[in-house]
Amino acid sequence: MAISLIRAVILYATVIFLIRLMGKRQIGELQPSELVITILISEVASLPMQDNSIPVLTSVISLSVLVSLEILTAALSLKSHKLRTVMQGHPVIVIRNGEIDVEALKKLRLTVNDLISALRQKDVFEISQVSYAVFETNGKISILLKPVNRPATAEDLNLSPEDNGMPFAVICDGEFNFNAAKESKTDKAEIERILTKKNTKIKDILLMTVNLKKQSNIIKKEKK
Amino acid sequence: MKRIIIAFAMLSFAITAAILCAVILDKNISELSTEIDKLYTKAEEENNAEIRITADKILDKWSKTEKFLKIVTMHDKINELSKSFLALKHFSQTQNIEEIKQTCAEISVMLNILLSSEETELSNIL
Numbered sequence: 001m002a003i004s005l006i007r008a009v010i011l012y013a014t015v016i017f018l019i020r021l022m023g024k025r026q027i028g029e030l031q032p033s034e035l036v037i038t039i040l041i042s043e044v045a046s047l048p049m050q051d052n053s054i055p056v057l058t059s060v061i062s063l064s065v066l067v068s069l070e071i072l073t074a075a076l077s078l079k080s081h082k083l084r085t086v087m088q089g090h091p092v093i094v095i096r097n098g099e100i101d102v103e104a105l106k107k108l109r110l111t112v113n114d115l116i117s118a119l120r121q122k123d124v125f126e127i128s129q130v131s132y133a134v135f136e137t138n139g140k141i142s143i144l145l146k147p148v149n150r151p152a153t154a155e156d157l158n159l160s161p162e163d164n165g166m167p168f169a170v171i172c173d174g175e176f177n178f179n180a181a182k183e184s185k186t187d188k189a190e191i192e193r194i195l196t197k198k199n200t201k202i203k204d205i206l207l208m209t210v211n212l213k214k215q216s217n218i219i220k221k222e223k224k
Numbered sequence: 225m226k227r228i229i230i231a232f233a234m235l236s237f238a239i240t241a242a243i244l245c246a247v248i249l250d251k252n253i254s255e256l257s258t259e260i261d262k263l264y265t266k267a268e269e270e271n272n273a274e275i276r277i278t279a280d281k282i283l284d285k286w287s288k289t290e291k292f293l294k295i296v297t298m299h300d301k302i303n304e305l306s307k308s309f310l311a312l313k314h315f316s317q318t319q320n321i322e323e324i325k326q327t328c329a330e331i332s333v334m335l336n337i338l339l340s341s342e343e344t345e346l347s348n349i350l
Contacts, residue, residue: 022232053299061241064234071231 004049007056011045014060018067031088031138037070088137095133098146108135119143165212174203174221184210244297246344252289253339258333261283263312267321275300276322279316283309297342305334 018041022034030038044062048054050223077084094104094115105115115133124130129149134142154161169181170191181187191208194216195201207219263278286309291300308331315323341348 021227023227053303055297055299057241057295062240065238068231068235068238071227072235075228075231158330 003052007052010056011049011059014063015041015045018063022070029195033070033073033087036064040066040117051058091137091142092135093132094135094141095127095130095143097132098128098130100127110135115141131184158183162213164215167209167211167215169207170210171205171208173207174205176202181210184214185212186214188209190214239282239306243332246342247290248338249296249342250269252292254286256282256285256289257335257339260335262323264332267324267328270321272319275319275321279312279348283313293338297338301334301341303339305331305338308334 004199022037029047041063042098044059044066048056048059056109061127073083077087092104092108094101094108094110100112100115105112116127119125119130119133120134121129122141122143124143124145129145131146132144136142167182168177168184170177170180170184176188176191178188181191191210192202195208195218198218200218200220204221206221208216210216259278259282263275263282266274266278286306290302290306308327310326312327312331315327
C-alpha cells in the first residue's frame with residue numbers, strides 16, 4: 001500500500017510538472033497534437049499507478065519524452081509554416097457569403113447539422129447572415145457576420161467612449177494582490193488610502209477591482 | 225526559451241538514461257551469465273568447495289543487480305529470476321549437484337531472454 005502511495009505522489013508531481021511545462025495553451029483550447037499528448041500522458045501515468053510491477057522510471061522517461069517532443073515540435077511549428085500545417089492542419093472555410101461549401105464539409109467529415117449546431121452555439125440561427133464561417137484547427141468555428149448583421153459598434157454610432165482599461169482584482173478574499181496592483185499601476189498604500197476613505201480594511205474586502213483610471217469597485221465580505 | 229531548454233534537457237536525459245541503462249543491463253547480465261556458466265562447469269566437475277564459493281559470488285552479484293533491474297524492467301521477470309537464484313543458493317548449500325545444474329540452465333535461459341527482450345532491435349520495438 002505504501003508503495004502505491006509513494007508511486008502516486010511521484011507520478012502526480014511528474015504529471016503536474018510536465019503539464020505546467022507544456023504551458024497554459026494546454027489547458028484552454030487543444031490542438032490535435034496537444035489533445036493526443038494529454039490523453040497519452042494520462043494513460044502512461046496511470047499504468048504504473050495501477051500495476052506496481054511496472055517501473056515508475058520507464059513511465060517518467062516516456063512522459064518526459066512525450067512532453068519534450070510536444071514542446072520542441074510546437075517551437076519548430078512557430079518557425080515553419082509547413083510543419084505547423086502537418087501538426088495542426090489548417091483552418092477551413094465552410095460558409096462563403098451565406099452559402100455552405102459542401103465539399104469543405106465533406107473534407108471535414110461534418111454534416112450540415114453539425115455546422116448548423118456549431119453556428120447556433122455562436123448565437124447565429126440564420127446562415128444567410130453569415131459572411132464567412134471558418135472551422136479552426138482546434139475544432140471550433142469562427143464566424144464573420146455580414147456587415148448589416150453585425151452588432152453596431154461605437155464607431156458605427158460615431159461615439160468615442162473612454163478607454164478605462166481592464167479592471168484588475170487587487171484584493172481577493174481579503175488578500176492584497178501585488179501583481180494586479182502593478183498591472184493597474186497602483187500600490188498597496190494607494191489602495192489602503194481608498195479603503196480608509198470608505199472606512200474599511202483590506203481584510204474586510206471580498207473583491208476590489210481597480211482600472212487604469214483608478215476607478216474602483218469594492219465588494220465587502222458579509223459579516224457573520 | 226526556458227521551456228525549450230528544459231525540453232531539450234529532458235530529452236537528452238531520457239536518451240542518456242536509455243543508453244546507460246542498456247549498457248549497464250548488458251554488462252551485468254553478461255557477467256552473471258558467465259558466472260552461471262562457470263558454476264555449471266563446476267557442478268559438472270562436482271567440485272563442491274568451488275560450487276559454494278561461486279554460488280555465493282553469484283548471489284552477491286545478483287542482489288546488487290536485482291535492485292537496478294527492478295528500476296528499469298518489469299518486476300515480474302525479475303521476481304522469477306530471484307526465485308531461481310534463491311533456489312540455487314539452497315541447492316549449493318545442500319550440495320545437490322543435479323538441481324544446481326538444472327537451476328543454472330534455467331537461470332541462463334531466463335537471463336538470455338531478459339537480455340534479448342531489452343535489446344534495441346526492431347522486433348522488440350514493434
